[in-house]
Amino acid sequence: MRRPGLRCPLRFAIFLADMPDTIAITVNGEMQTVAPGDTVAALLRAIGLDTRKVAVERNEEIVPRSTYATVPLAPGDRLEIVHFIGGG
């Protein structure tokens, strides 16, 4: 039996109750948890990286350095954080 009037608020209530205090993302192939609303800048700070020497890709798209502080992380995000190393 469909009761759309009831169903939507119920689902919303469940969503609120289940709202996680962390979200799971993948960074360089490893699972990590961050707080909802955390940005790329917050993540880099937490890892302890010098933002001037790394580059970040989120879900196969470059995250420009100028936007680190404004790009929020979302559940399931796949991030690659790279730097230059010796190579031929």
Next chain:
Amino acid sequence: MDVNPAPTGDDTWEVAGRRFRSRLIVGTGRYKSLEETAAAIEASGAEIVTVAVRRVNLSDPKAPMLQDFVSPERYTYLPNTAGCHTANDAVRTLRLAREAGGWNLVKLEVLGPPPYLYPDMEGTLEAAKALIQDGFEVMVYCADDPVAAKKLEDLGCVAIMPLGAPIGSGLGLTNPFMIHSIKQQAKVPVLVDAGIGTASDAAKAMEIGCDAVLLNSAIAHAKDPIRMARAMKAAVEAGRDAFLAGRMPWNYQADASSPMTGLIR
């Protein structure tokens, strides 16, 4: 007549509008330490160095970085796509490199499988096209194949870099005729990239007429990398001078150097 022409004095070369004096490009990989990397590069006289792009080690974020030893202000960093076997991986890698470094001169390589890591020209052409459309200046590692080399040049690659032999093999120039053919038809710089084993290989590449040589393992895997870096510098200069001087013809019989007249009897 100038009796003392400087070997590299005014003999510069240009790629993508940038002018360089040294015709030796060196890799920064496979050294025992970052200190040794820096010392060998210094001894080589190189102005351009290739670098790889890799994931940072999340458990050791404060580990010393290449930039701390090989300054991007002093050397032109040429990010590579080593380890990429698809066009997509190569393009992603170089977009990250551009973001990390802020420059768009790059070395593209899309490799086939081991044990040869021979350039995958289909993937290389696809990646070159995408990168050039995205504003990159692409120096491209490629097969010793004049047809593929021409296609890459027509796409807009700024330098063509055929292999002398497989990467890290040290087998030297296994294909001097093909390298020569590629150089003959190219209007952009041609560099031998990969395969150089010792100084005479580098000299030979320059004698054929190549604009520069790119190598890594020949220095890094020498017993004394810093001395080999010096040897490579001298070899590239000697080979370039020999090319400019124009070698004597090949004779398949003797032609005495001393006069045949005035001999004692």
